[in-house]
Amino acid sequence: MHFADQLPEDLPQIRLEGVTVRFDDGHEALRNVSLDVQKGEFIFVVGPSGAGKSTFIKLLLKESDATEGKIYVCGKKVSNMHRRKVPFLRRQLGVVFQDFRLLPNKTVYENVAFAMEIIEAKERDIRRQVPMILSIVGLADKHKLYPHQLSGGEQQRVSIARAMINNPPVLIADEPTGNLDPDTSWEIMKLLRQINQRGTTIIMATHDKTIVDVMQQRVIALSEGKIIRDELGGCYGCED
């Protein structure tokens, strides 16, 4: 038994313990950050440009490494995880980006099916589940179209369908409404709220003050790499 590898008791879905990310030039993108995220939470990560939001998200996905501290995601210690195990970690995390990142030469159906093919799902399951998720995101009638034939909001729905098709317990959204107009942004937020109400934890980095203020969820505010506020039912910048 390797006691050093034992996980702490009562581990929440995500835990950061004294995490610092320091780059070669000495700049610290995160400084001694500690936080717990419980299963089923909806969390906004806010802060000005350069505050450390993307760095935080990259740590969860193991796209970056912490210089100091411990990170646990979905029952696994990520901070010392072997590269070989990273693909298994990523299966637990659906990811949605500001710029959608769809495959331009694949149809809506194929873009979503691709995420199941990667994990070697059975063809029969793909044929059953892809139409189901497309109807949940309101795109059942657009399955044959290519990304360039869709509006920005529709493209983001495809990317949410792709992120959710393998039922990850956590959905990470990095500025998912950043390229969308206000009405379309609200449609996307309604969809994210529905997904959260079905039990998926959502962590969303955003600059959108209105969305954060209206949604009344937990808000973690970063400034210069430090958590300066962490409150339930919070607002974007409460001093405003």
Ligand SMILES: Nc1ncnc2c1ncn2[C@@H]1O[C@H](COP(=O)(O)OP(=O)(O)OP(=O)(O)O)[C@@H](O)[C@H]1O
């Ligand atoms: N490889 C790197 N080397 C040095 N500094 C870096 C590196 N990557 C990021 N940084 C710095 O770390 C800080 C945090 O960056 P990060 O991308 O996490 O900010 P952010 O809050 O996501 O900003 P934005 O809202 O503009 O996306 C910034 O000052 C950035 O310049």
